[in-house]
Amino acid sequence: MIKLSKIQLDQIIYEATTSYPSECCGLLVGNTSDHLHIINNIVPSTNILRSRGNDCFEIDPQDRINLERNLRGTTDNVIGHFHSHPNCSNTPSKIDLEMAYEPQMIWLIVSVIEGKFHDFSTYRLDKAKQQYIELNCEIIN
Numbered sequence: 805m806i807k808l809s810k811i812q813l814d815q816i817i818y819e820a821t822t823s824y825p826s827e828c829c830g831l832l833v834g835n836t837s838d839h840l841h842i843i844n845n846i847v848p849s850t851n852i853l854r855s856r857g858n859d860c861f862e863i864d865p866q867d868r869i870n871l872e873r874n875l876r877g878t879t880d881n882v883i884g885h886f887h888s889h890p891n892c893s894n895t896p897s898k899i900d901l902e903m904a905y906e907p908q909m910i911w912l913i914v915s916v917i918e919g920k921f922h923d924f925s926t927y928r929l930d931k932a933k934q935q936y937i938e939l940n941c942e943i944i945n
């Protein structure tokens with residue numbers, strides 16, 4: 805189970821729609837205990853593959869390094885990331901499964917159709933099995 809506030813979801817939707825027709829991406833900051841993942845902050849990142857097309861993303865590694873440095877000494881960690889699928893469903897793509905190097909990461913994928921927010925889902929991706937499971941996400945106020 806993932807808990808995400810309405811404000812954070814709106815922030816992700818804003819990133820996804822303003823980056824359209826490119827993919828947006830960013831990091832999810834929060835903490836995990838047992839099977840509960842609480843997201844406390846959304847950190848938009850530079851998509852370093854943006855110029856390669858509208859169907860791929862890679863979070864700028866420097867953005868993540870800087871963020872992890874800032875989180876040192878706090879109870880928060882990088883627990884996942886988000887990206888958008890312009891004119892595509894929110895299902896993880898083949899490229900996403902290929903890129904799923906960190907099995908503990910939460911993937912939040914936003915579908916943007918013709919520039920407008922469509923829907924989103926949260927997943928865990930298993931690169932070895934080339935499978936994904938959908939995680940429940942609760943929006944809190």
Ligand SMILES: [Zn+2]
Binds near residue numbers: 887888889896900
């Ligand atoms: Zn994707």
